[in-house]
Amino acid sequence: MKIQVSCFATLSKYAPDDGNLDIEKGDTPESVFKKLSIPSEEVKVIFVNGQSSKRDTLLKENDRLGIFPAIGGG
Amino acid sequence: MARVLRINTRNKKVTEEDLAGDYAGLGGRGLTSRIVRKEVPPACHPLSAQNKLIVAPGLLTGTTAANTGRISVGGKSPLTGTIKESNAGGTMSQKLAKLNIMGLVLEDKPEPGSPFQTLYINKEGAKLMEIPEISGMGTYDASKKLFEKFGQKVGIMVIGPAGENTRLASSIQFTDPKGNPSRAAGRGGLGALMGSKKIKAIVIDSEDAKAPEAADKEAFKAAAKRWAEILVSHPVTGQGLPSYGTSILINIINEAGTLPTKNFRDGRFDKAADISGEKMVEIINQRKGVAKEGCHAGCVIQCSQKYCDEKGEYLTSGFEYETVWAFGSNLLISNMDQIAMLDRLCDDLGLDTIETGTTVAMAMEGGVIPWGDGQAAIDLLKRLYDPKDYLGAIIGNGTSFAAEAFGVDRVPVVKKQSLPAYDPRAAKGVGVTYATNPMGADHTAGYAICQNILKVGGDIDPLGKEGNIEVSKNLQIATAAVDATGFCLFVAFAVLDTDDALETIAKLISARFGINFTADDIGKTGIEILKDEFSFNRDAGFTAAHDQLPDFFTNEELPPHKVKWDFTAQELQKAKVDF
Ligand code: SF4
Numbered sequence: 001m002k003i004q005v006s007c008f009a010t011l012s013k014y015a016p017d018d019g020n021l022d023i024e025k026g027d028t029p030e031s032v033f034k035k036l037s038i039p040s041e042e043v044k045v046i047f048v049n050g051q052s053s054k055r056d057t058l059l060k061e062n063d064r065l066g067i068f069p070a071i072g073g074g
Numbered sequence: 075m076a077r078v079l080r081i082n083t084r085n086k087k088v089t090e091e092d093l094a095g096d097y098a099g100l101g102g103r104g105l106t107s108r109i110v111r112k113e114v115p116p117a118c119h120p121l122s123a124q125n126k127l128i129v130a131p132g133l134l135t136g137t138t139a140a141n142t143g144r145i146s147v148g149g150k151s152p153l154t155g156t157i158k159e160s161n162a163g164g165t166m167s168q169k170l171a172k173l174n175i176m177g178l179v180l181e182d183k184p185e186p187g188s189p190f191q192t193l194y195i196n197k198e199g200a201k202l203m204e205i206p207e208i209s210g211m212g213t214y215d216a217s218k219k220l221f222e223k224f225g226q227k228v229g230i231m232v233i234g235p236a237g238e239n240t241r242l243a244s245s246i247q248f249t250d251p252k253g254n255p256s257r258a259a260g261r262g263g264l265g266a267l268m269g270s271k272k273i274k275a276i277v278i279d280s281e282d283a284k285a286p287e288a289a290d291k292e293a294f295k296a297a298a299k300r301w302a303e304i305l306v307s308h309p310v311t312g313q314g315l316p317s318y319g320t321s322i323l324i325n326i327i328n329e330a331g332t333l334p335t336k337n338f339r340d341g342r343f344d345k346a347a348d349i350s351g352e353k354m355v356e357i358i359n360q361r362k363g364v365a366k367e368g369c370h371a372g373c374v375i376q377c378s379q380k381y382c383d384e385k386g387e388y389l390t391s392g393f394e395y396e397t398v399w400a401f402g403s404n405l406l407i408s409n410m411d412q413i414a415m416l417d418r419l420c421d422d423l424g425l426d427t428i429e430t431g432t433t434v435a436m437a438m439e440g441g442v443i444p445w446g447d448g449q450a451a452i453d454l455l456k457r458l459y460d461p462k463d464y465l466g467a468i469i470g471n472g473t474s475f476a477a478e479a480f481g482v483d484r485v486p487v488v489k490k491q492s493l494p495a496y497d498p499r500a501a502k503g504v505g506v507t508y509a510t511n512p513m514g515a516d517h518t519a520g521y522a523i524c525q526n527i528l529k530v531g532g533d534i535d536p537l538g539k540e541g542n543i544e545v546s547k548n549l550q551i552a553t554a555a556v557d558a559t560g561f562c563l564f565v566a567f568a569v570l571d572t573d574d575a576l577e578t579i580a581k582l583i584s585a586r587f588g589i590n591f592t593a594d595d596i597g598k599t600g601i602e603i604l605k606d607e608f609s610f611n612r613d614a615g616f617t618a619a620h621d622q623l624p625d626f627f628t629n630e631e632l633p634p635h636k637v638k639w640d641f642t643a644q645e646l647q648k649a650k651v652d653f
Contacts, residue, residue: 006329008329008352009314009318009322009351009352010313010317044309044529045528045529050330050331050342050634050635051537052330052527052533052535052536066325066326068326070310070313070528070530071323071326071528072310072311072314072315072322072524072530072564073314073315073319073320073322073323073351073377073394073564074320074323074395074517074564
């Protein structure tokens with residue numbers, strides 16, 4: 001199954017080229033970090049379909065995953 | 075002893091007093107709000123002789139502690155009719171502190187038709203003078219002339235044509251270390267208050283003045299060292315903000331589904347990537363701009379930048395997330411150069427970028443110009459250079475006024491001040507702040523985006539109600555205290571995550587003044603400030619009925635999360651400290 005993955009700021013270099021990634025049943029944001037070689041400790045905020053999510057959330061077909069380092073502004 | 079200078083703008087007399095009595099030990103927002111509370115009749119017309127404009131550096135401004143050079147500007151707001159403190163960067167605050175001036179109070183009002191004056195202050199004293207050639211000028215040309223006249227080292231606060239013509243969305247601009255008037259006390263129309271006093275500019279020359287020293291120099295030095303470490307070692311203040319500026323927020327707020335798009339119709343903008351902080355940095359680097367600059371000496375975070383046009387010429391700086399949003403997704407404009415031009419025009423005209431962006435949205439709602447048309451928005455703002463242009467006058471008076479003029483019923487304001495760059499339905503903590511803080515819709519007054527979205531200082535669901543009243547209340551208290559110190563509010567990202575941060579701040583204040591100030595006193599300071607502010611508003615006629623969001627937030631679901639605003643009026647009152 002496919003999901004959409006976006007990586008931002010200092011992590012943008014890890015994003016898959018076309019923004020899509022093949023995953024298997026049981027994959028989570030944490031396992032996606034491994035697949036994309038994203039250093040897990042640099043990830044601060046994870047969104048699945050726009051909702052803040054945990055690293056062990058189970059991913060489903062067509063999910064939209066957003067991966068961010070620590071960010072601030074205002 | 076620290077001094078307050080009072081400038082009577084009618085008879086041109088300047089008097090000086092010690093910072094004592096009710097005002098002893100106060101700085102920044104603590105001082106501006108206390109003076110407004112004590113001296114300005116709450117029911118007065120904001121442009122009348124009874125109102126006062128107060129300018130105050132923070133308690134720690136002028137010291138070597140990092141990020142302490144911010145300035146508070148206060149008065150009764152011409153836009154909202156509430157009390158107002160608007161906070162800005164720039165070089166002036168540290169120069170005032172160096173002269174040991176903790177407050178400037180502009181009082182009374184000249185006769186109608188009187189010429190504009192410039193207030194010049196150096197170590198010998200203060201004087202008002204007429205500099206006719208800068209009247210009517212934009213802030214860029216006016217500050218250039220003032221630097222030519224008074225030397226490159228002065229700090230300047232200046233209004234543009236919008237403030238001179240007492241437009242309600244007008245800002246006061248401050249010059250940055252490079253001399254650009256790009257730092258703004260934007261919110262609440264304080265430029266109009268300065269214009270009503272017929273003061274075009276204030277110039278501070280602190281040459282040869284000796285800054286007051288800390289009472290306990292060694293203790294201060296040690297605390298200042300720890301303070302800088304706290305800021306530099308936190309990933310947001312040490313890395314994120316310096317690398318990308320505040321527009322780094324565009325993508326995360328968009329991803330979270332709370333980036334207001336087309337006047338708060340959607341929480342996502344399909345062209346967010348084109349206006350993101352990442353994109354801005356890419357453009358800046360291509361054109362040999364500067365991605366990382368401070369708005370005053372001693373800022374170690376450096377969220378500002380120099381943005382150049384296609385030819386590589388300076389276009390703007392202090393180009394922030396809120397501005398990019400206000401003219402970007404809010405108006406469906408995705409061309410960064412057009413947004414930068416709109417920022418430049420606002421700085422030059424002396425207009426609040428947030429209020430002006432949402433006002434242009436009213437013009438788009440009303441069919442005056444098309445949605446997404448950046449060039450039309452630029453042309454619309456240029457009309458404000460002509461004081462006789464009626465359409466320019468409508469735009470300069472802000473969102474609420476323009477909505478009435480154009481017959482628009484979708485008006486994103488609280489107490490007539492426009493909402494900034496987070497949809498309150500999908501970021502409920504900041505929504506509570508918009509509704510209840512003393513200033514009208516404002517994000518900085520209690521920036522719960524930290525806990526709702528960024529996961530700094532806690533983790534609170536942005537879509538539900540739980541915890542959002544409490545977080546807003548606590549942040550409103552903490553922010554008021556921060557605004558009294560001269561600290562840039564962005565230090566909060568590090569403070570919220572660092573155990574000894576509050577204690578370090580308390581140590582800085584204790585060592586600076588030779589007192590025993592504790593971490594608990596920080597909260598007490600914030601509460602005292604809010605009491606002054608809420609009680610002023612009560613006496614000015616504001617009630618719980620004014621602490622509400624416009625009803626379209628309650629009636630319409632926001633995509634993509636399909637959420638509505640659902641706090642009752644009674645629930646919201648709990649976010650205010652007792653006063
Ligand atoms: S972080 Fe930004 S706003 Fe704060 S003091 Fe530095 S440049 Fe100014």
